[in-house]
Amino acid sequence: MNRLSILGLTGLSTLAFALASPAWAQKHTLPPTRQAGQPLTEIASFDDDFRLVGIGVTPDGRIFATAPANDRRSLYSVVEVDPRTGHITPYPDAAWNRFSESRPASSEWINAQALWVDVQGHLWVLDISLPSLDQSLFPPKLVEIDPVSHTVLRQYPLGDIVHRPDALNDLRVDPRVGAAYLTNAANQGSLVVLDLASGKGRQVLVGDRSTRSDPDQHFTVEGQQALKNSGQPVVLHADGIALSPKGDWLYYRPLSDHHYWRVPTAALRDASLSPATLASKVQFLGDSVMSGGLIMSPAGTLIGGDLQHRTVVAMQVDGQPPRLTTTLLASDPRLSWADGFAISQGKLYIADSRLWEVSFKNGYKRAGKFAIYNLELPKRKAD
Template identity: 35%
Template sequence: MRIEKRFRHTLLALALASPVTFATQLQPLPASAASARPIGVIDQVFAFHDAMPTGVTVSETGRIFVNFPRWGDAVPFTVGEIRDGRVQPYPNAAINTEDPDDPAKGFISVQSVVADGMGRIWVLDTAAPEFATPRPGGAKLVAIDLASNRVVKTLVFPPEVILPTTYVNDMRFDFRVGKQGTVYVTDSSVSGPGGIIVMDIASGKASRRLSGAAQTSVDPDFVPVVEGRPALLTKGTDGKPKALGVASDGIALSADGKDLYFSPLSSRHLYAVSTALLRDPAVSEAQLQAAVRNLGEKGASDGLEADAEGAVYATDYEHNGIRKRLPDGTWQTIVHDPRVLWPDTLSIGPDGYLYFTANQLHRSPGFNGGQDLRSKPYSLLRVKIDAAPAPTH
């Protein structure tokens, strides 16, 4: 005991007596020092040097479509197709312009595009530039035939499902139920209740389910940390920074169509609910909420996707990655890379690759006191998963 005590006193005396000696021995950490290992081999499919993209979808023939919501960037067209080495307005430039006389016609601000596996892509128009109140009659789904590149169907959301706070975000289709199929859409409101909109494609009738439920709502204790710092901070009513709350956002449909997976952006939990219960008007909201399954933490996600083998994929924007949930509930990290700055939307192509956008959302001016910290280009990336997309029919 005396020897140990004397030794500690000697070390303390040396440290106090010669601080300069210790300081002069410090060296910069060499580049060869051990560091985190990346996971997954990612390819850059396309680099965006102009507006920031959010959504991506890959058709069954390999055509790639992207969208650019009108959040503040100069957005000449809000839906585009990547072809001939550049992004071109899709299906044409004219439809990418808002029609002030008829908000159901032109694209106002598109948040998501999804290929349906039936020869079409669907465009989800929020009609809410910069998260404003949706233009009356403007929030809609537009189907475009890929063979003719022409609009073949427009579904305007009924006013009873579009609240003043609604921000429709992502969608999934199932053509096994309903005369022409069913579509599920998330409301990822930043100021009101989240929820899931269920629409019958043939009739256009729609209902809000799980509206304001705990599972579709912001986790009140959630503060995302991206690049080592609290992210998505805006000014509160008291002028102090607060975390932006984004409700139900990512969505995925199981391969058999029986379960819908979803997650608020401001949460780390994955939820699942029976699609039969979602579609059944006789099931009360209380019964539906009780039937939602909490599948545990998966990390904080923006986009979700499912494959034909029963796996679910989730972006992990806090850790620059993508995770995969196996059918037995086990999670794997399939992408972890410092270049994957805010992975957003996921889409599985016919080539066995998982495509995703990395758009640096957390560096946007709205979350950094008006200062734009994004560094162009933004990226469309892919990683090989050797899986097919979940079937829709």
């Protein structure tokens, strides 16, 4: 689930990236930065009974989180987090959080992965299902919830759009144009465009250079190539996704390379465009940190986690052709895998899933709890 120079930031260390070259990953090493940047405030922490991944925060500051069931099922799948005590409450209720193959998939969380709160304040939950289940009975789905009334407003089954080995990862929803955008991190890599009125969707940019991880780059942590439990290298295609404040650009990237991309959302929604024409509208933004989740601030700053150095960075898109300038935003010795992000009331919320410590075969040492942090976003006037 995953970034630009923030104008007007003082006291932050600018990282020296050679951002225009796709060979950046092989030619540059980031300086150690874990003791620089803004410190984080811990909001809540969790043990193995809630393996945090996704986060969503409403405009009035209510915090929601997910614990996917890929490796093991947590006590709950989707919760509301009390920011004062860290207490979690199953959401929208306990019944939705009691998965059973004997129950309808439309009334339970199978494998809740990612969250998004739209401009209307509605909570969207991406349930990606599990490959071990019959997908005709338990398809992935997108669920819209009104957090004021705790009411499920609509569900969008996605089984006709993605098929194994596809694996949906993250989402953005824009009710202003009636569309949802999702990333598919497996198979060939792709984006999914969903029309909210009709419920119909399609995969686009399938296997495109922008959605498929660069085979010449590899995800390494602490000097080791990251390995899945199967022993195969970690390769994740289209993963992080972010929507510009006006909704006119979608930013995205594979996790296991350093490339960043964007595409006009109007082009994504235009089903009349041929695959080649749509691909021609994609813009390469250069290279930066290897991040998972992404988010864009109201001021137009792209934010993500530097997973290899356990920090959070801010990225600005400038120039023609557009290129990224990257600045260290936050670092904290407690931070492990900053992969889920939300913004509310001028604060950036970070979900630390410690994924590399719990899901990779490399035997990385488990060093802390799953945690939610926040920090005050620097103020910068939008262009």
